[in-house]
Amino acid sequence: MPSRRRLLATIAGSLAAVAGCTTRTPPSTSEPDTSQSSATAAATPESTPGSPTDSSTPVERVSVDGIVARKAVRYESVMGSGGVLAGRGEQYVVASVRGATELDAATFTFEAGGRSWSPGLPRTRGAINVAVAGHEGPPVGQRGLGGDGPSVLAFTVPSPLSAGEPRIRFDGDESHDPREWPLPPAARDGLAAPAARFELDSLSVPASVSQGDPLSVSLSVTNVSETAGRFLAALYWPTDTIADDDESHILEQVVDAGETVSLTRDVDTEYTTSEPRTVTLEVRGHVSADREVQVKNASTPS
Known part of the structure; x- marks a missing residue:
């Protein structure tokens, strides 16, 4: 990365x-x-392909x-x-x-x-x-x-x-x-077409992580509509020690009407922060949520 x-x-x-x-x-x-x-x-x-409205010139x-x-x-x-x-x-x-x-x-x-x-x-x-x-x-x-x-x-x-x-x-x-x-x-x-709607049933995130260790995130969502749809959400995690915006991790799955699914993703924490502190994991997309995580053993990269 x-x-x-x-x-x-x-x-x-x-x-x-x-x-x-x-x-x-x-x-x-x-x-x-x-x-x-x-x-x-x-x-x-x-x-x-399109058709020009005037092809004389x-x-x-x-x-x-x-x-x-x-x-x-x-x-x-x-x-x-x-x-x-x-x-x-x-x-x-x-x-x-x-x-x-x-x-x-x-x-x-x-x-x-x-x-x-x-x-x-x-x-x-x-x-x-x-x-x-x-x-x-x-x-x-x-x-x-x-x-x-x-x-x-x-x-x-x-x-x-x-x-x-x-x-x-x-x-x-x-x-x-x-x-x-x-x-x-x-x-x-x-x-x-009619649109699917999703509700967040649960979001599991550790309360703390040692910088460099993977952060395991899991969530459960239900398609509460009467039509199948493609669930999409991004997990945003800070990467303060490198020059860019937060790192995103995409969660994606087609979900039938009324179906509940669970999705899990390991988030890289190596570049999170230069000092121990609390940061926020954001979930944005078809569902939204925030969780605070204490990052331990962080230091300025050499």
Whole structure:
């Protein structure tokens, strides 16, 4: 892990002028909902070619593909290992974008049933995201950070969302014609699908740990809804002795309606703190909880 973290720190330092968490732009006409997760939303990304609205003039092409709709997503970021987004009443439409020149995120919208949403995710941890829902690359508008590879386009929309002709629209710019990409069937189904809901039954965490020893964390959750869904949560643990945000450990499992499952994860504590003290283990995702742990035998790394 040290070499990985040093690499991330180097990347983040070179991006200081633009670093920062991606935040959601409030939807222009969205309405709140109260659902959360869906098994049908976990479809494999599919390619969805678009058709230019005006192909009379040869221009550089913008492509949007791999469109998915997910009730909860994993993300990775620079300066920290990322985490989970699973907001109540929210879901996420994510795609890969490729274009010959720098693109502006503001030129994209998600449209469905006469409503539209601007790109953006809720606040995430760890500076700039480099992957969301399995799509790799920086957010659209920061493509230069990722070389010539794809960028990630993500929208936060109400869940569930049943509306006609859901699509991603590109308004065009000086170098590109306007284009539209309809969502593939799996993504359309995911948008409108009912969502699973999870409750935390128990969370077991030792009251203390000697730094360097694994911290064994176990939790039990129940799917209290009438639909199967993919449970997602991140365990956040401090790593104060290296230059990044807290380390995250992902818990993930498909859970049938009414089913109770137990998940266990060993957390590395080697880089927690430079002195003995009490730290907080956080659980965030489909369920949330905090536990205080006393870290013993800690010292400044040599």
